[in-house]
Amino acid sequence: MEAIAKWNKVHPAHPFADWPVRQMSSDGQTLLALSNFGVDRIDPSSSLHPSIRLVTYANLESTVITQSGAYVVGSDGLHIWGPAPAFVQKDRDSILRAEPLMVNFGGDSFDVTNQARPGNSIVLVNATNPVVLPMFGTSGPGNIPMTQDMLTLSSPVAGAATWVSSTRLNYTGTWDLAALDSNLESIVQNAILNSVLTTAGRSLHLQLQSPSNGSIEVRLTYDWVRSESPSEMVDLFDRPNDGGGILTAQWTVTQDHSFSAYRIYLRADSNWTTPPTAAELQTQTWDARLPDWQRVTAELNSYNGQPLVDGTPYWAVIVIEYPDGSIGEPSQPIGPATPTNEVPAPPVWASGGPVPYDEGGQDGDLFIEWAPCTELDASVTRFWPSHQPINGNPMGLPRSFELAHDAGNNTTISPPNGAGHPFWVAFTCVDESGQHDPENATIIGPIVPTGGIDDGTAPLPIEDIDAWDTPDDEGGRINVSWTANLEEDCSWYTIYATPVVSDTPPAWADDAGIARVVVPCQNRNSELFTIEVIMDEIAGEPLTDLVPYWITVVASDNWGNADHWNVTWVEAFSVQNTIGVDPPARVEDLQAWDHSDDDGTAVDVQWAPSTVNDFDFYVVWASEHPLDNVAFKWMECEENPASCGLLVINQQRQSWNGPMNIVLESALYGGNSLEESTASDIIPNQPIWVTVTIHDVKGNAFLTNLNNHMVLVTPIDNSGDVIAPDRLAAPLVVDRPNDSGDALLVSFDESDASDLDQYEIYADTIPFTDVGSRTPAMIVERDGPLHSSLVDQILMVGQVVDAKQMSLKVQSKTLY
Numbered sequence: 003m004e005a006i007a008k009w010n011k012v013h014p015a016h017p018f019a020d021w022p023v024r025q026m027s028s029d030g031q032t033l034l035a036l037s038n039f040g041v042d043r044i045d046p047s048s049s050l051h052p053s054i055r056l057v058t059y060a061n062l063e064s065t066v067i068t069q070s071g072a073y074v075v076g077s078d079g080l081h082i083w084g085p086a087p088a089f090v091q092k093d094r095d096s097i098l099r100a101e102p103l104m105v106n107f108g109g110d111s112f113d114v115t116n117q118a119r120p121g122n123s124i125v126l127v128n129a130t131n132p133v134v135l136p137m138f139g140t141s142g143p144g145n146i147p148m149t150q151d152m153l154t155l156s157s158p159v160a161g162a163a164t165w166v167s168s169t170r171l172n173y174t175g176t177w178d179l180a181a182l183d184s185n186l187e188s189i190v191q192n193a194i195l196n197s198v199l200t201t202a203g204r205s206l207h208l209q210l211q212s213p214s215n216g217s218i219e220v221r222l223t224y225d226w227v228r229s230e231s232p233s234e235m236v237d238l239f240d241r242p243n244d245g246g247g248i249l250t251a252q253w254t255v256t257q258d259h260s261f262s263a264y265r266i267y268l269r270a271d272s273n274w275t276t277p278p279t280a281a282e283l284q285t286q287t288w289d290a291r292l293p294d295w296q297r298v299t300a301e302l303n304s305y306n307g308q309p310l311v312d313g314t315p316y317w318a319v320i321v322i323e324y325p326d327g328s329i330g331e332p333s334q335p336i337g338p339a340t341p342t343n344e345v346p347a348p349p350v351w352a353s354g355g356p357v358p359y360d361e362g363g364q365d366g367d368l369f370i371e372w373a374p375c376t377e378l379d380a381s382v383t384r385f386w387p388s389h390q391p392i393n394g395n396p397m398g399l400p401r402s403f404e405l406a407h408d409a410g411n412n413t414t415i416s417p418p419n420g421a422g423h424p425f426w427v428a429f430t431c432v433d434e435s436g437q438h439d440p441e442n443a444t445i446i447g448p449i450v451p452t453g454g455i456d457d458g459t460a461p462l463p464i465e466d467i468d469a470w471d472t473p474d475d476e477g478g479r480i481n482v483s484w485t486a487n488l489e490e491d492c493s494w495y496t497i498y499a500t501p502v503v504s505d506t507p508p509a510w511a512d513d514a515g516i517a518r519v520v521v522p523c524q525n526r527n528s529e530l531f532t533i534e535v536i537m538d539e540i541a542g543e544p545l546t547d548l549v550p551y552w553i554t555v556v557a558s559d560n561w562g563n564a565d566h567w568n569v570t571w572v573e574a575f576s577v578q579n580t581i582g583v584d585p586p587a588r589v590e591d592l593q594a595w596d597h598s599d600d601d602g603t604a605v606d607v608q609w610a611p612s613t614v615n616d617f618d619f620y621v622v623w624a625s626e627h628p629l630d631n632v633a634f635k636w637m638e639c640e641e642n643p644a645s646c647g648l649l650v651i652n653q654q655r656q657s658w659n660g661p662m663n664i665v666l667e668s669a670l671y672g673g674n675s676l677e678e679s680t681a682s683d684i685i686p687n688q689p690i691w692v693t694v695t696i697h698d699v700k701g702n703a704f705l706t707n708l709n710n711h712m713v714l715v716t717p718i719d720n721s722g723d724v725i726a727p728d729r730l731a732a733p734l735v736v737d738r739p740n741d742s743g744d745a746l747l748v749s750f751d752e753s754d755a756s757d758l759d760q761y762e763i764y765a766d767t768i769p770f771t772d773v774g775s776r777t778p779a780m781i782v783e784r785d786g787p788l789h790s791s792l793v794d795q796i797l798m799v800g801q802v803v804d805a806k807q808m809s810l811k812v813q814s815k816t817l818y
């Protein structure tokens with residue numbers, strides 16, 4: 003702050019009693035400036051701002067100027083000057099003091115004479131000396147009346163100057179908010195109705211806010227008439243991870259002291275048109291009765307005395323039963339909830355490996371462990387071991403094993419010729435109804451059974467790696483070859499590949515993705531020392547034509563030791579060499595028959611494996627409609643085949659020279675055509691058509707003209723099947739030529755029974771019309787030849803029989 007002065011030759015720099023100025027006051031016309039040695043008054047209206055000494059005096063504290071004069075307070079008391087413009091100082095012995103001094107507030111008077119001095123706080127009202135204000139005034143927040151009251155000072159001494167300032171005003175009061183605000187009751191009721199309903203009742207949270215600090219006490223008296231039942235349904239839902247037929251109900255606990263039991267009533271298929279009344283429910287049978295008043299949840303398994311039906315929606319109400327047998331008002335219906343038999347999820351994890359010798363492991367032992375199945379109706383854990391990598395659904399693998407749920411979640415298996423050979427294992431959880439989810443099976447591998455000692459040393463780096471475009475194909479494939487590793491403990495090869503992004507290959511193999519795992523390191527009894535395979539993907543993604551890839555091969559031993567650093571990289575890219583598409587040939591040798599020992603919800607399917615080298619997967623179809631053209635249905639189902647009841651098999655073959663065999667449990671039903679049909683479990687005793695389409699890595703497949711590549715089969719409920727296949731026509735029997743007379747050739751027609759198991763051939767030297775106690779002379783399996791050689795040893799040992807004297811019967815036998 004600078005002094006207010008006109009700077010010229012005749013004015014000093016600081017025309018004040020002292021500097022700095024410590025306090026100023028003004029009445030709008032004159033400005034008083036207080037310093038250590040006096041007070042100056044300044045005329046702000048003049049352009050020169052002249053200052054005139056009001057008083058030269060030390061130890062002054064504060065100034066005030068009003069229309070009545072100027073007032074200065076010092077350590078020795080009050081100094082007074084008359085009004086402007088004269089500002090005549092008054093004698094100090096003539097200053098008047100208001101004595102006594104009374105304060106009037108709220109209808110009460112307070113004598114503050116002895117407390118009226120500068121800087122002193124005076125308490126007029128406190129808890130022991132309250133002031134009650136009248137209940138009138140203008141409406142404030144919540145219609146609370148706000149009273150405007152005044153504080154007045156009075157004294158019998160006229161002209162005595164007084165000054166007062168309020169510092170705080172605390173008050174308390176009690177208001178009937180409902181009486182002040184006619185909408186408050188409906189607002190609170192609406193808040194209660196919209197509050198959270200739990201099994202313990204309703205919970206209402208009220209938040210009080212104030213523009214300033216203070217304390218407040220609220221007493222809420224809620225007088226109500228019950229308009230809802232003593233208990234409310236909170237939730238009704240399907241019990242998870244079970245075998246179906248169960249719903250879970252939750253409700254609020256009742257506070258009714260006359261409680262005898264809770265009753266729950268269900269309604270199937272549709273909700274009540276209007277909420278049921280107590281009188282209506284009294285004539286019905288309750289579906290659950292629970293006498294424990296603290297219980298707030300129950301599992302419901304029946305409706306109207308019958309088990310709940312999976313897939314049927316249900317609604318529920320709850321009522322209170324009283325000791326005399328009467329019931330209260332029902333709750334509002336809740337629902338729908340639908341019981342379902344959930345398909346069990348596969349184990350969330352699995353692991354496996356060899357059993358150490360010091361723990362009793364033998365060569366070929368493979369220890370596997372998995373997360374326990376969590377379904378309430380868990381029956382078994384099913385697992386498929388495989389010598390080859392498992393990609394996707396393991397249903398195409400030739401064999402599976404099961405371990406009962408109660409038997410634990412680990413086991414040791416000894417696969418044939420398993421020692422030193424890698425395995426992959428797929429796991430699913432199977433419930434009591436046989437459901438499982440092979441599409442999302444948990445798969446581990448490669449893991450190697452017990453065999454040899456872990457030397458901690460990786461196999462030598464692979465040599466002579468080469469890669470080139472697969473010739474005469476539709477693109478997306480690269481041939482890779484290398485010299486076989488002949489070390490005794492070499493177990494498998496891993497091909498790594500990654501797109502080329504620079505002239506420098508990756509530093510190590512883990513910088514690339516896995517393109518393929520190849521087993522074994524060396525085929526048994528093979529004299530070839532060069533391994534050659536085709537890769538068509540990297541980490542599940544197809545190759546892109548004309549994009550160069552870095553490619554290398556790493557060998558792993560039985561214990562998983564591998565050298566990912568010392569690798570040789572080669573570069574190659576794929577090219578489309580052919581124009582158009584060349585799908586794999588249509589399926590051959592297709593057969594289908596009823597699955598044995600079941601309830602008619604499955605069929606067995608068999609076909610010859612495809613031999614194409616660009617194979618990707620099989621799709622097994624089944625429908626009540628003919629499957630000669632599946633092209634349009636495949637367009638609908640290609641993204642999610644399982645949703646259409648289609649079974650995708652990723653394994654090209656199950657053995658080196660045998661057929662493919664799978665069990666099919668779903669088919670397409672309904673509508674007027676295949677395109678209108680939807681997936682369902684196989685229906686017993688209803689014929690279905692079956693076919694298999696073969697797809698290559700480019701997605702090509704023959705989807706039309708399948709007339710000669712589909713078969714008709716009838717799934718049969720064998721649990722009640724006591725009907726044998728139809729009799730066969732008389733067989734054709736001829737002498738086997740060019741022999742020593744010890745055999746006959748027997749030919750017969752094929753049975754068309756879907757549940758056929760085998761053919762039994764009976765023979766005797768005398769005519770017969772029934773087999774009686776005879777044993778079959780020969781048994782021909784359903785997949786065997788329809789002509790057989792019958793040797794004389796099966797008739798009578800040592801007896802030479804002329805063909806004219808022999809009677810033959812062929813009998814087909816069903817599956818049970």
